[in-house]
């Protein structure tokens with residue numbers, strides 16, 4: 332090959348490597364709960380400090396921005412009525428585990444949140460979902476994430492190993508147990524984002540140090556091309572992000588994570604949820620996805 336041809340070939344290869352895959356958004360169905368009763372009156376994770384003031388109006392405004400963004404992206408958002416004295420109910424991801432119309436109720440580790448399980452289950456029962464009441468401690472989709480036909484399930488702080496078996500039995504999907512080891516990342520969705528849940532293109536991002544050595548090996552084996560984030564971005568709860576396969580709603584503080592997402596062809600959309608972060612949650616925590624495998628490409 333003449334030198335100029337060689338240069339052209341090298342250039343083509345470099346471009347191919349640099350060119351990220353095309354990403355497709357699929358419409359999602361979410362359940363959210365307005366933070367009308369949000370406050371930090373107890374401390375059940377290291378982010379919560381009950382001695383600091385909270386601004387409920389700001390929490391509602393930030394939540395509304397997130398809600399309106401989902402609607403503008405073409406997603407369907409349903410609402411559950413907030414219940415007084417359940418200040419963490421805004422973190423809808425914990426409300427239940429839902430897959431193809433089947434719902435396993437949440438059964439919270441902490442007494443302070445126990446009332447949320449029945450409140451969410453009632454919402455689903457009223458709408459004709461097939462509901463199951465959990466006997467083991469699980470915190471819904473905070474700890475159970477669907478990707479590539481598997482359910483990744485966190486344990487160590489909230490959801491128990493026994494609950495993983497219950498999730499598998501009720502939802503009929505293989506459950507992969509992952510051990511969380513850092514109290515700042517007490518739910519799986521604080522340490523791992525599902526960027527693409529589909530079977531063909533399953534893709535995740537995670538913070539390795541949040542997981543036990545064995546679980547890190549499991550993640551490397553299942554997702555060798557996964558994106559791993561910096562300690563700074565993890566500490567901003569950057570992984571508590573919501574992807575529709577193309578748009579990724581993410582904390583504005585997770586700067587490097589946004590760059591990494593762009594390199595992979597995703598479109599990060601920063602949304603500030605700083606007030607809700609006082610409760611230890613971000614965008615993903617506020618969002619329960621009513622997963623159905625009939626949405627092409629959404630989940631599998």
Ligand code: ARG
Nearest residue numbers: 376422424473518610612616
């Ligand atoms: N204060 C809540 C708790 O500690 C925050 C829940 C965050 N939710 C989540 N899906 N990570 O239980």
